[in-house]
Amino acid sequence: MLAELVLRELTKVFRARREAVVAVDHLNLAVGKGELVTLLGPSGCGKTTTLRLVGGFEDPDGGAIYLGDQEITHVPPQRRNTATVFQSYGLFPHMTVFENVAFGLKTRRVPRREIRDRVRVTLGLVGLAGLEHRPPSKLSGGQQQRVALARALVVSPQVLLFDEPLSNLDAKLRVETREHIKRIQKELRITSLYVTHDQAEAMAISDRIAVLNQGRVQQIGTPYEIYAKPANAFVADFIGRANLLHVKVKAVRDEQTELELPNGKTISVSGFPDLVVGETVTAVIRPEAVDLAPPESGDLMGKVIFAHYTGSLGTYRVELWEGTSINIEVLNPQEEGFLEPGLLVGLRLHRRTIHILREQ
Amino acid sequence: MRNELRRLVRDPGLFVVVVLVFASLGLFIAFPLGRVLQTSLFPRGVFAPTYFKYFLEGRPYLLRPFLNSLTVGTLVALAGTMVGFIFAYVVTRTDVPGKAVFRWIATLPIISPPFLLALSAILLLGRHGIITRFVQANWGFTWNIYGLPGLVLTETLAYFPLAFMTLEGVLAGIDPALEESALDLGASKLRTFTRITLPLATPGLAAAILLLLIRSLEDFGNPIVIQGRFPVLTVQAYLAITGMYNLPLGATLCVILLIPTVVAFILQRYWVTRRSYVTVTGRPSTAGLRSTEPWIKWPLFGVVCLLSTIVVLFYGMVFYGAFTKLWGVNYSLTLENFAYVFSTGATYLTNTLKLAGIATPLGGILGVLIAYLVSRKRFPGRATMDFLSMMNFAVPGIIVGIGYILAFNTPPIQLTGTAAIIVLVFIFQRMPVGIREGIAMLQQVDPTIDEAAADLGAGFFRTFRRITLPLIAPAVVAGMAYMFSACITSISAVIMVVSARWQLITVALLHEVDNADLSQAAAYGVVIVVVVMLAIFLLDFLVGRVLLRRGKHAR
Numbered sequence: 008m009l010a011e012l013v014l015r016e017l018t019k020v021f022r023a024r025r026e027a028v029v030a031v032d033h034l035n036l037a038v039g040k041g042e043l044v045t046l047l048g049p050s051g052c053g054k055t056t057t058l059r060l061v062g063g064f065e066d067p068d069g070g071a072i073y074l075g076d077q078e079i080t081h082v083p084p085q086r087r088n089t090a091t092v093f094q095s096y097g098l099f100p101h102m103t104v105f106e107n108v109a110f111g112l113k114t115r116r117v118p119r120r121e122i123r124d125r126v127r128v129t130l131g132l133v134g135l136a137g138l139e140h141r142p143p144s145k146l147s148g149g150q151q152q153r154v155a156l157a158r159a160l161v162v163s164p165q166v167l168l169f170d171e172p173l174s175n176l177d178a179k180l181r182v183e184t185r186e187h188i189k190r191i192q193k194e195l196r197i198t199s200l201y202v203t204h205d206q207a208e209a210m211a212i213s214d215r216i217a218v219l220n221q222g223r224v225q226q227i228g229t230p231y232e233i234y235a236k237p238a239n240a241f242v243a244d245f246i247g248r249a250n251l252l253h254v255k256v257k258a259v260r261d262e263q264t265e266l267e268l269p270n271g272k273t274i275s276v277s278g279f280p281d282l283v284v285g286e287t288v289t290a291v292i293r294p295e296a297v298d299l300a301p302p303e304s305g306d307l308m309g310k311v312i313f314a315h316y317t318g319s320l321g322t323y324r325v326e327l328w329e330g331t332s333i334n335i336e337v338l339n340p341q342e343e344g345f346l347e348p349g350l351l352v353g354l355r356l357h358r359r360t361i362h363i364l365r366e367q
Numbered sequence: 368m369r370n371e372l373r374r375l376v377r378d379p380g381l382f383v384v385v386v387l388v389f390a391s392l393g394l395f396i397a398f399p400l401g402r403v404l405q406t407s408l409f410p411r412g413v414f415a416p417t418y419f420k421y422f423l424e425g426r427p428y429l430l431r432p433f434l435n436s437l438t439v440g441t442l443v444a445l446a447g448t449m450v451g452f453i454f455a456y457v458v459t460r461t462d463v464p465g466k467a468v469f470r471w472i473a474t475l476p477i478i479s480p481p482f483l484l485a486l487s488a489i490l491l492l493g494r495h496g497i498i499t500r501f502v503q504a505n506w507g508f509t510w511n512i513y514g515l516p517g518l519v520l521t522e523t524l525a526y527f528p529l530a531f532m533t534l535e536g537v538l539a540g541i542d543p544a545l546e547e548s549a550l551d552l553g554a555s556k557l558r559t560f561t562r563i564t565l566p567l568a569t570p571g572l573a574a575a576i577l578l579l580l581i582r583s584l585e586d587f588g589n590p591i592v593i594q595g596r597f598p599v600l601t602v603q604a605y606l607a608i609t610g611m612y613n614l615p616l617g618a619t620l621c622v623i624l625l626i627p628t629v630v631a632f633i634l635q636r637y638w639v640t641r642r643s644y645v646t647v648t649g650r651p652s653t654a655g656l657r658s659t660e661p662w663i664k665w666p667l668f669g670v671v672c673l674l675s676t677i678v679v680l681f682y683g684m685v686f687y688g689a690f691t692k693l694w695g696v697n698y699s700l701t702l703e704n705f706a707y708v709f710s711t712g713a714t715y716l717t718n719t720l721k722l723a724g725i726a727t728p729l730g731g732i733l734g735v736l737i738a739y740l741v742s743r744k745r746f747p748g749r750a751t752m753d754f755l756s757m758m759n760f761a762v763p764g765i766i767v768g769i770g771y772i773l774a775f776n777t778p779p780i781q782l783t784g785t786a787a788i789i790v791l792v793f794i795f796q797r798m799p800v801g802i803r804e805g806i807a808m809l810q811q812v813d814p815t816i817d818e819a820a821a822d823l824g825a826g827f828f829r830t831f832r833r834i835t836l837p838l839i840a841p842a843v844v845a846g847m848a849y850m851f852s853a854c855i856t857s858i859s860a861v862i863m864v865v866s867a868r869w870q871l872i873t874v875a876l877l878h879e880v881d882n883a884d885l886s887q888a889a890a891y892g893v894v895i896v897v898v899v900m901l902a903i904f905l906l907d908f909l910v911g912r913v914l915l916r917r918g919k920h921a922r
């Protein structure tokens with residue numbers, strides 16, 4: 008795929024008095040033409056800063072940014088062909104919806120007639136036709152969000168930047184809006200960099216996700232890859248929930264790897280031909296990839312210490328031995344099968360979804 | 368730093384503006400001050416700080432004004448802050464009637480030329496004052512209002528409103544729930560006041576004291592009328608230059624005056640404001656604690672009523688004086704004084720209006736521009752620009768005036784005697800207020816809005832004109848209203864730069880005081896107050912219009 012936006016060794020340090028915060032740390036990323044890549048990570052990991060570097064609102068301390076075939080590292084925002092949908096929208100309160108959306112076209116000296124047409128088409132696209140003459144203050148939160156989107160879309164930027172665009176909406180609207188954004192983005196095939204701390208949102212909307220922690224990229228991959236094959240414990244734990252279990256490699260054959268669980272039992276998983284016999288590795292076990300079984304009959308056994316019923320899910324914490332417990336989710340739990348704290352249960356692990364991390 | 372420079376160069380609009388602003392601040396703020404310093408230290412081009420030596424040796428004609436200024440300043444700061452605090456406490460913490468009246472009375476001294484109070488002090492308490500004569504006739508004793516008592520009295524009345532306004536905000540920002548919970552925990556009213564309210568208001572009190580100290584130190588109008596045999600620095604510096612033509616002495620007195628004012632300013636700006644417990648943005652709470660006990664409430668109410676009466680009496684006296692034939696000699700009523708003001712004095716009035724009218728929009732725009740630059744833009748020298756532009760806040764007007772005389776009386780920039788020098792003094796002396804208003808207003812505007820404009824391709828000018836300016840228009844207009852009235856009432860700096868061709872109404876008033884024609888002076892005073900009130904009323908109306916128009920869109 009042709010890369011439209013490339014960040015190379017991008018670094019940004021904020022210095023305040025005596026401290027220095029490395030907000031973005033030698034970050035490398037390429038966003039393909041028409042692709043939507045999400046920066047995902049916990050609060051304060053540098054997502055917004057990265058986006059602001061691309062938008063030109065911050066100046067990097069190192070590295071470079073390329074847009075198309077041009078370097079734009081130090082070009083001021085008004086001369087970059089990017090457009091941002093801001094977290095707080097940044098709508099101009101003294102202008103109508105039409106004027107807000109037309110603003111970027113006016114600065115580009117687009118002829119009046121064309122401005123009118125393009126604004127109308129874009130407002131139609133985001134579903135705001137008929138609201139042209141309202142001021143932003145007379146719009147709902149969702150409508151304001153769509154004005155912000157239209158204002159960015161209308162100038163046909165080379166890259167569209169989103170900074171947590173849904174964070175000011177309520178839960179239901181968030182889901183609708185993200186589908187809406189995704190549809191428009193695919194329809195216009197517009198290269199996008201999207202920031203969120205909400206992993207469900209990231210999984211739903213992204214072609215690829217870059218997981219960030221402390222200004223560094225932890226892993227870049229499709230939603231499936233980062234969930235099923237996390238590159239490290241941080242990613243495993245941040246994306247969904249993960250149980251991490253230290254296991255020992257017993258044998259490695261061409262297709263099968265035998266792992267010894269801490270209780271001495273051996274299970275056999277496929278793949279991982281690089282492992283060395285005798286080394287200790289970390290197994291990532293997803294809560295939904297464990298089945299309950301009668302005591303003594305599974306791979307592991309433990310005591311239920313916590314049980315929680317949420318309707319669609321039954322959530323248990325099972326203590327395997329002193330100091331180690333794992334979380335389990337059971338889909339669609341029934342009343343008679345629901346376990347009370349204190350019971351002993353056996354646990355059977357799904358061989359196919361076990362992922363192995365080399366790091367300790 | 369390198370990044371900032373690169374960024375600046377790549378935004379040509381911003382670059383040009385920053386360079387121009389720096390050039391103007393350097394030429395019209397730093398350069399005149401530099402000339403004052405230079406004249407005091409290098410009188411004839413060589414290092415000879417003679418008068419500083421004399422000052423340190425304790426020669427009375429240098430040391431006494433210094434001590435006098437500090438004495439007056441300290442007394443005024445304490446008295447004025449106390450009065451202001453009582454006013455603020457009554458307005459924010461009790462439910463007495465007439466609060467709107469108190470507020471209005473407290474703003475009177477702000478919109479009038481401060482030296483009007485000195486004038487009415489003389490009308491009331493001077494040798495031929497109404498009260499003086501009454502007391503003398505009935506009880507046979509008399510006093511001398513000139514000197515320390517008159518200075519402290521008039522300056523306290525002139526400046527306590529500043530303390531009131533500061534402290535009203537502070538007290539309103541203290542959540543009454545804190546006081547209520549102290550009471551709830553069994554503390555007495557007094558204990559609550561001393562342990563909760565006062566400590567929370569302490570930064571505000573410190574700020575008010577320092578502010579009043581600065582104002583008193585730099586006051587010129589009141590002392591020149593009423594200092595008598597109690598010389599203060601501002602007047603002595605003025606006399607050294609206009610009476611003795613002794614530039615090095617005048618400049619040295621300026622520097623001696625500058626030191627305490629700048630120290631107080633720096634303390635106020637960088638120390639007190641940082642220790643404030645009360646956030647400026649905190650919504651003033653209106654509920655609670657209005658039912659103070661009667662034995663606290665009514666005595667305070669009495670004090671406030673008394674003080675308000677005094678303020679009203681002082682202003683009323685100016686009105687009365689303006690309609691008398693010749694104060695101290697002939698008290699029959701007449702309109703002659705106004706006839707004189709509108710014939711002979713008409714040029715002074717039109718000059719003042721004309722020059723203030725030119726300076727106000729220029730200073731307003733420049734002020735907003737600087738506010739925008741220092742609060743929203745990053746460029747090398749931003750902190751310096753902030754400091755330079757606010758400097759005349761701390762620098763006493765008389766020093767600004769003397770600086771202009773020293774800086775602009777010879778080529779390459781010869782401005783003395785022109786209208787331009789008066790306009791420049793107006794602009795650069797009054798701009799800091801505009802800047803402060805602008806910054807306060809900008810803090811209400813989400814910076815994302817600016818970024819969005821840049822993001823959509825708007826450069827510096829377009830963003831400023833299309834986005835920033837319309838959004839803060841009400842503050843701009845309000846700032847200009849203030850600036851206009853401040854120009855009309857100002858005296859300390861412009862008295863140095865007026866000329867026979869360009870005479871101003873405030874200076875004309877002082878000349879009448881000098882000639883002992885107090886009735887005539889009072890008539891000038893009345894005209895000034897009326898003009899200022901008209902201006903404020905008109906601009907209030909305009910602001911209202913702007914707000915209304917914007918109100919349709921405002922979020």
Ligand SMILES: Nc1ncnc2c1ncn2[C@@H]1O[C@H](COP(=O)(O)OP(=O)(O)O)[C@@H](O)[C@H]1O
Nearest residue numbers: 021023028030049050051052053054055056057
């Ligand atoms: N203007 C700034 N000045 C100083 N530190 C900042 C600034 N902006 C962000 N930071 C710091 O940089 C780090 C990354 O911030 P940010 O990019 O906003 O994180 P995120 O968007 O992932 O929550 C944080 O530690 C934050 O405190």
Ligand SMILES: [Mg+2]
Nearest residue numbers: 054055056171
């Ligand atoms: Mg963020």
